[in-house]
Amino acid sequence: MTINKVLVVGLGLMGRGILQVCAQSGFESYGYDVSEEAVKNAIGFIENTLEKRVKKGKMTEDDKTKVLANIKVVSDLNEAKDVDLAIEAVFEDINVKQDVFKKLDEVLQPNAILASNTSALPATPLASVTKRADKFIIIHFHLPPTVMRLIELVRAIQTSDETTESAKEFCKAIGKDAVEIKVDCPGFLTNRTMIPLMNEVVYCLYEGVSTREDIDLAFKSGFNWPMGPLQLMDFIGLDTLLHIMEDLHKRCGGNKFLPCPLLSNMVAAGYCGHKSGKGFYEYSK
Numbered sequence: 001m002t003i004n005k006v007l008v009v010g011l012g013l014m015g016r017g018i019l020q021v022c023a024q025s026g027f028e029s030y031g032y033d034v035s036e037e038a039v040k041n042a043i044g045f046i047e048n049t050l051e052k053r054v055k056k057g058k059m060t061e062d063d064k065t066k067v068l069a070n071i072k073v074v075s076d077l078n079e080a081k082d083v084d085l086a087i088e089a090v091f092e093d094i095n096v097k098q099d100v101f102k103k104l105d106e107v108l109q110p111n112a113i114l115a116s117n118t119s120a121l122p123a124t125p126l127a128s129v130t131k132r133a134d135k136f137i138i139i140h141f142h143l144p145p146t147v148m149r150l151i152e153l154v155r156a157i158q159t160s161d162e163t164t165e166s167a168k169e170f171c172k173a174i175g176k177d178a179v180e181i182k183v184d185c186p187g188f189l190t191n192r193t194m195i196p197l198m199n200e201v202v203y204c205l206y207e208g209v210s211t212r213e214d215i216d217l218a219f220k221s222g223f224n225w226p227m228g229p230l231q232l233m234d235f236i237g238l239d240t241l242l243h244i245m246e247d248l249h250k251r252c253g254g255n256k257f258l259p260c261p262l263l264s265n266m267v268a269a270g271y272c273g274h275k276s277g278k279g280f281y282e283y284s285k
């Protein structure tokens with residue numbers, strides 16, 4: 001299926017970046033969020049990012065105008081009913097996501113592909129709440145979507161080859177590297193391996209193995225990471241990270257994904273990272 005029009009549902013940290021990537025790649029790009037504030041923040045964020053690119057000489061004013069003209073914010077999903085692809089980027093909660101897919105299934109034209117940007121939930125239970133499970137796929141972007149090239153494509157057991165091919169073509173059109181995950185397993189490839197590492201890093205801080213600055217320095221100097229893991233976790237959002245870990249723990253058992261108490265306590269205290277002004281580090285709003 002040829003994809004021309006894309007809808008992004010949920011315009012938080014990930015959704016706003018995905019919307020920008022689609023608009024920059026020339027797609028007619030629709031955005032929807034239940035929160036008016038999130039919509040306002042997302043559009044403000046995209047305008048600022050494009051303006052910075054213009055100032056740095058990476059984009060012309062004319063290009064910026066064209067990208068913004070590709071974006072249409074809708075307050076009712078019916079206004080986007082003829083899109084070819086919908087990408088869901090709402091909270092990492094299976095019930096919230098399933099409700100979104102039931103609604104999209106009702107509203108969108110029958111050929112439209114339904115995709116989730118979930119970090120770690122399996123594809124099959126999401127596909128199964130729709131009447132078009134063969135047209136469901138996970139398109140997992142990485143943070144920040146405007147910069148990171150990797151996309152994990154995860155098939156539900158019902159996903160058709162045609163849907164996978166269309167998703168691959170879409171990834172190519174937006175300039176990303178698609179990695180196909182062959183088994184519908186929780187956490188896929190990147191989060192299955194990164195989440196236990198992140199959790200272990202939090203344990204190191206919790207046990208006083210080293211300071212936050214030195215822990216981050218170790219990964220930057222030792223492994224050439226562009227930022228340390230504690231800073232990265234602050235940007236991902238500690239609440240999002242905790243949701244991912246709790247879900248992986250529930251699905252996989254054992255201790256591999258059992259969240260460090262420090263992480264649970266920080267989220268309980270409202271220290272959710274960059275977006276809340278405080279996480280492992282402090283941020284001015």
Ligand SMILES: NC(=O)c1ccc[n+]([C@@H]2O[C@H](COP(=O)([O-])OP(=O)(O)OC[C@H]3O[C@@H](n4cnc5c(N)ncnc54)[C@H](O)[C@@H]3O)[C@@H](O)[C@H]2O)c1
Nearest residue numbers: 010012013014033034035038089090091092118119143236
């Ligand atoms: N944060 C990351 O680094 C990262 C990376 C890759 C994937 N993800 C995944 O992307 C998804 C979104 O994460 P995020 O970090 O952008 O979260 P976020 O909290 O920043 O944004 C979620 C947005 O969804 C909106 N929303 C909630 N329910 C909705 C509904 N029913 N309909 C429409 N909008 C709704 C909220 O208003 C909010 O703006 C999650 O599944 C997450 O696991 C996150």
